[in-house]
Amino acid sequence: MTALAQRNRSGGGVIQAGWRWFTSHLVMLFALLVLVYMFIPIAVVVLMSFNTHKTKLVYQFDGFTMHNWLHPCEAQGMCHAVRFSLEIGLLATLGATILGTLMAFALVRHRFAGRTVANLVIFLPMASPEIVMGSSLLALFIAAGVGGQLGFRTILIAHIMFCLSFVVVTVKARLTGLDSRLEQAAMDLYANEWQTFWRVTFPLVFPGILAAALLSFSLSFDDFIITNLNAGTSVTFPMFVWGAAQRDIPPQINVIGTAMFVISLALVVGGEMNSRRRAKAMS
Numbered sequence: 001m002t003a004l005a006q007r008n009r010s011g012g013g014v015i016q017a018g019w020r021w022f023t024s025h026l027v028m029l030f031a032l033l034v035l036v037y038m039f040i041p042i043a044v045v046v047l048m049s050f051n052t053h054k055t056k057l058v059y060q061f062d063g064f065t066m067h068n069w070l071h072p073c074e075a076q077g078m079c080h081a082v083r084f085s086l087e088i089g090l091l092a093t094l095g096a097t098i099l100g101t102l103m104a105f106a107l108v109r110h111r112f113a114g115r116t117v118a119n120l121v122i123f124l125p126m127a128s129p130e131i132v133m134g135s136s137l138l139a140l141f142i143a144a145g146v147g148g149q150l151g152f153r154t155i156l157i158a159h160i161m162f163c164l165s166f167v168v169v170t171v172k173a174r175l176t177g178l179d180s181r182l183e184q185a186a187m188d189l190y191a192n193e194w195q196t197f198w199r200v201t202f203p204l205v206f207p208g209i210l211a212a213a214l215l216s217f218s219l220s221f222d223d224f225i226i227t228n229l230n231a232g233t234s235v236t237f238p239m240f241v242w243g244a245a246q247r248d249i250p251p252q253i254n255v256i257g258t259a260m261f262v263i264s265l266a267l268v269v270g271g272e273m274n275s276r277r278r279a280k281a282m283s
Contacts, residue, residue: 052251
């Protein structure tokens with residue numbers, strides 16, 4: 001009886017310890033489940049990039065092949081659409097990042113008439129539905145007399161317009177959390193305003209600027225609604241995917257999606273590792 005009681009007590013202790021571990025790690029387990037759920041569509045895209053046949057709306061894996069990766073431009077017009085989206089994305093990112101960073105510095109560091117209104121207006125493109133912003137930009141282009149010349153320029157202007165708000169908000173958040181005493185210390189050590197900016201302020205704000213640029217590129221490369229309304233006869237990659245979905249989806253589309261995901265993941269992991277190295281070197 002004593003041995004049986006000891007086994008029951010030990011079994012009950014194991015159950016209690018397991019329950020305590022489960023309750024203490026409940027948030028982490030829930031977060032892992034959410035991440036797994038979010039990554040299921042990405043896993044499907046990666047799997048379908050090795051599929052042997054085209055698919056129509058319903059994804060069905062017919063067999064493994066490397067042909068899609070070895071011939072990514074086999075689908076007619078796809079690589080041209082990808083190159084077009086990359087050009088638009090890079091130029092829109094450059095323009096929105098420069099303008100948005102200047103606007104963020106102006107809103108955080110300076111007091112001027114209309115500053116409160118400007119802070120409010122910045123959020124409007126983020127809060128407005130894309131169909132509203134896209135149709136508004138189209139009406140603007142028509143009123144400006146370029147309604148018959150929709151294409152590269154109108155898409156670029158539209159993308160800069162809707163990426164601008166995200167850049168301003170991201171860089172502004174970084175500037176707001178910046179310790180002004182660091183800049184004051186630099187100037188106390190006889191650094192002028194330009195030296196203080198380039199050697200102290202800019203390196204501290206740069207992670208926010210980089211994050212804003214990556215966000216802008218992702219938004220620009222991925223956009224469909226605003227682009228479709230202002231593209232004319234030009235075709236970006238999301239528009240190509242939408243058109244292909246009406247017929248057969250070439251597996252090379254999944255190759256491009258997988259490649260973009262891997263590149264984005266590599267940039268994030270590389271940036272995190274670099275930040276950790278810098279933090280370790282400073283400690």
